[in-house]
Amino acid sequence: MEGRVAQWVAESVPRLTFDQVLDRLNHLTRPYHKNYLAMYSSWLGGIVTDPALMMIPMDDHLVHRGDGIFEAFKCVDSRVYGLSRHLDRLERSAKALSLDVPVNRSRLEQIILETIRVAGVRDCLIRLFVSRGPGGFSTNPYECPASQLYVMVTVLHETHQDKYNLGVHVKTSFIPMKRDYFANIKSCNYLPNVLMTKEAQDEGVDFTISLDERGFLGEGATENVGCITDTLEFVVPRFDRILRGITVSRMLELAGVLVEMGILKGVRESDVSPEEVRRAKEMMMFGTTFDVLPVVSFDGHPIGDGRPGPFFRKLLGLLREDMRSGSEMVTPLDE
Template sequence: MCHWYILIFCVCVYQLIEKLHEKWSPVKKKPYPAMYSSVFGGIILDPAMMVIPIDDHMVHRGHGVFDTGVILDGYLYELDAHLDRFLRSASKARITLPFPRSTLRSILVQLTAASQCKEGTLRYWLSAGPGNFLLSPAKCPTSAFYAVVIADVVSQCKSGVKVITSTIPMKAPQFATMKNVNYLPNVLSIMEAEDEGAYASIWVDDDGFIAEGPNVNVAFITNDKELILPSFDKILSGCTAKRLLELAPKLVEQGHLKSVKTANLTVMEAKSAAEMMYIGSTLPILPIIMWDEQPIGDGKVGDLTMALSDLLWHDMVAGPNTHRICVPY
C-alpha cells in the first residue's frame, strides 16, 4: 500500500511540474535565464521553478526590500553602490541578513555568470521570510534572499517623452527613502499617466516641491545652465542619480554647465526649466519634453541632456573598474 502512495505522489508532482512548464513551452527565448533562492539554497535555471512561498512575509505583508542593477557587456554596473543601498533599506525595514554582505555579493556575481546573460538587469529581494500568515514575522525561522537575472536590451534613450503631475499621494519619507516592495502608489501613479497617454508621472511633495517619478529620479537644467536634482531627504537616493552628480562636473569644467547641485524646486520653477529628464538604472537618462501638455523649453530633446546621457553611458560601458564588475562567465 505504501508503494502505491509513493507512486501516486510522484505522479502528482510530475503533473504539477508539467503544468508549471505549460506557460513557458511556447516561449523560445526565456526572459529569466537564472534565479537564486535561499529557500532552495541554490541557483535555478528553469523559469517554471522560479517561485517563492505564498507564506513569505514579502508576499502577504509587503515586508521586503529590493534593488536592481544593470548587466552590460558582461559587466555589472554600480553593483556595490546598489548593494550598499539594499543593506540600508534592509536595516530600515528591520530585516536581518541571512548571509554577510560578502556572501550576498558573491551570490549575485555567481548568479549572473550562471545565467550567461551579458545584457539585462539583475534584481534582488530580501524578505522577512516564509513561516506563517501572521502580521509579525517573529515566528519566521529566517529571512529569505531571492535574485533574478532578466535578459533585456539596455540602450541610451534619445527620444523625448511626455509626463504628467501625479494625483496619487506619494509615500511618506520614512518609506520613500527605503527601496521597499510596497509599490502600489508607484503602480497607480504610472497607470494614471498611461491613462493620459503619458510615459510616467512626477510627484510633488506636501510642501509643493518636486520629488521624483514612480521609479526614477528627475533632474532639470535651468536657463542659466544649472543642473539641479531634487534633494534626497524625502525621496529615494538613486544610485544612477548620485553617479550623475559625480560625473556632471566634467561639463562644468568644459564650460557647458554653470553648476551641479541638489535643491528644492517648486513646480513653477521646474516647469520653466530649459531641459528636463528622468534618471534611472536602465535608462540611464530619459529626456522629458512635455509636462502636463506644456513643452519643456523648446519642446525638443536638449543638447545638455544628451551630453549628460553620453557621460553616464560611457561610464557604464567603459568606466573605471570600481564601478564596473567583470562577471566570470
C-alpha cells in the same frame, strides 16, 4: 441526478497531487518566460533556469505583507554597473526594517555574479530581493525563522532609442507621495509606484511625477527627475523625501566635469517647483534601465524647444563612458 451535480461541483475545483503539480510546472510556458534567464533562491538552495520553477513560498512575508526590500541594477557588456552602491543601499533598507540580509557581503556578491554567469548573456537586468522569509501568515516578523534571498536575472531590453531621439512626455501625478519614513526604504510596498505607472499609461504619457505637500517635485514611479535651469544649473529634488537613486546620484558626481569646463554653472539638490521646471532649458528622467531620458513636455508645456537638448546628450554620454570605464562603479563579470 443530484449526486451527479454534487460530484461535478466537487470536481470543478480539483485537488492536485504532487505529480499533477509537477506535470503542470513541467508544461508551463508563457510568452514572458523567455525574458527570465536565471534565478537564485536561498529557499531552494541554488540557481534555477526553468521559469516554471521561479517560485517563492506563499508564506514568505514578502508575498502577503510586502515585508522585504529590493534593488535593481544592470550588467552591460559583462560589467555590472553600480553593484557596490546598490548593495550599500540594500543594507540601509535592511537596517531600517530590522531585516537580516541572510548572507554576508562577499557571499552576496558571489551569488549575484554566479547567477548572472548562469544566465549566460553579456547584458541583463538583475533584481535582488531580501524577504522576511516563510514562517506564517501574520504581520509578525518574529514568526519567520530566517530571511531569504532571491536574485532574478532577466533580459535587458534595449528599446529606448526612440525615446532618446524623440524625448518623453511627463505629467504631474495625483497619487499621494509616500510618508518620509518609508520614502527612503526600497521596500516591496510599491503600490503607490504601481499606481503612478498605471496613471502614466492611462494618461498616455511616459511617466508621472509626484509632488510633495508643498507642491515641489518628488520622483517618478521608479525614476528620478532633474533639470537644467535657465541659469545653467543642474538641479534635482532633495533626497530627504524621495528615494536616493543610484543613477541620478552618479550623474550628479559626473556632471562635476561640466562645471569644471564652465558648461554648467553648478550642480545642486534643492526644492524644485513646477514653475522652475517649465522655465528650464532641459528636463530629464534618470533610472537604471534607460540611464537618462530627455523630457520634452511637462503637463503639456514644452520644455526648452520641445526636443531633446545638448545637456541630455552630454549627461547620457558621461554615464555611458562611466560604464565602459574601469571606475569604481564597474564590477567585471569575469575576474
